Amino acid sequence: MNISTLLLGDPSPSLRWRAARELEGASGEDADIRSWRTEIDQSAEIGALLTQLAAAETRPYLAGYLLCQLAYLGYRGPATAAAVEKIFSRQQPDGSWSTPPAGLGPIEGARFVTMHTVVPLRGIAAAGFATDPRAEHAYEWLLNVRLPDGSWPAGPKADLGKDGRPTQREREYRRLTRGLGCRSATTGVVACLTLHPQRRRSDVARVGVDHLLARETRDAATLGWEVSRLVGFEPPTGQVTFYTTFDLVFLLDLASRCGVSPQDRRVHDLVDYLQTLRGPYGLWQHPTHPQLSGWLTLDLETSLRRLDDGHWIGNQEPANFTPYRRGRRRY
Structure with missing residues (x-):
């Protein structure tokens, strides 16, 4: 069928x-x-999101992801433009949104700043305002906090040591397989870049995707994690850990938008693996929410079609990956 x-x-x-x-x-x-x-x-679904969006006008972090959800569900109404203006009104002079979300309380240090800019910017771009000069200012801020290897840290890079490496390494569970930065932050920045008509195919985006593709694990239990959040079946939680779940469907989506060729070995192997998970009618089953199989299939089908237009191939060899060590249970 x-x-x-x-x-x-x-x-x-x-x-x-x-x-x-x-x-x-x-x-x-x-x-x-x-x-x-x-x-x-x-629809009641859109109405509920719009109600939440109106209540989040002073919270760019929350409003940003609500815009992502509305765009994913196909909403194109005037409420998005009004919400984008509210988010821009709280932008810092340097282009970032560096203040903690409401209700989080004071944070010592600056380790949360990168993600606090990523989430509002992704929402703005998803709503169709990626090329607004204020959004471009935020993109430039992200480029300025990029680490020397092209990845992004959980916070600003002001703590780099003499050799160009952060003096305090990223936590092991979200550390890139072959990079200095944070996998969660790098995923978020790449997600922003893929929604920009010019930056999505830039060298900056390609290097970011290269870092993400270096982890070649096959985590079937987390397939479609981002889909489940966008549709509202899972809450979008976390600060530094907002994108820490390793979702192969989301990874393929980002790679396909950045112009990776299907002949790239890592992408080719990933597609082969995902094809083995197709059901008898050609649909993919969501591992946690069976009712999301249609959304999961739509995401994967559109990603596979985008790959046909991909033109660049990475040259990294496979990387050995060891899951982070878990501490001994106290009880």
Whole structure:
């Protein structure tokens, strides 16, 4: 059975609309497309997110991810532009959003700053404002805090030692396999870059993706973790650890947007592995939420199609990866 046919029969108007546009190339003038657009804007799901967005006008971190969720579900209403302006109103002069989220309390040091800029910026870019001069200012801030190897630390790089390495290494559970920086922060920055029409194919984005692809583990239990958060089945939590879950579906999404070729060995092996997990009807089953199989399949199908336009190949050899050591249980 054709995968698009299965997705077009899903109860979610958001999934039907996106499948028709992204997999079938349907025009915005199509009668079904117009009908589904109306359903999306009037859905209880979108209404709940808009209510949360209105209440988060003084919290750029929370508002940023709500914008990501709304964009993922296909919302295109005027509330996004108003929310983006609220986020910009709290931007620091240097281009960042460096203050702690409301309710978090004071934080000693500056180890949280990178992610506090990443999440609002990703929401702004997802809403379609990536090229706004204020957003470009935030992108430049991220480039300025990049480490010498092209990865990103959990916080600013002001604590670099004489050899260009951070004097305090990133925690082992979120450390890059072949990099100085933080995997969570690097994933977040790359996610921002992939939503920019020019920066997505830049050398900066490619180096960031190269760092992420260096970890070649096959964690089936976390497939579609980002999808489950965007659709609302899992809460978007964490500060430094916001993107610490290693999600192969999200990794393929980022790699495909950055122009990686399907002939890249790491991407080729990753695709081969994901293909072994397809169900009998061509759908992928979400490991935790079976009702998300349609969303997971849409994400993977669009990523696989984007790979056809990829043109660059990394040349890194496989890296040995040892899971971080767990401490002894006290009880």
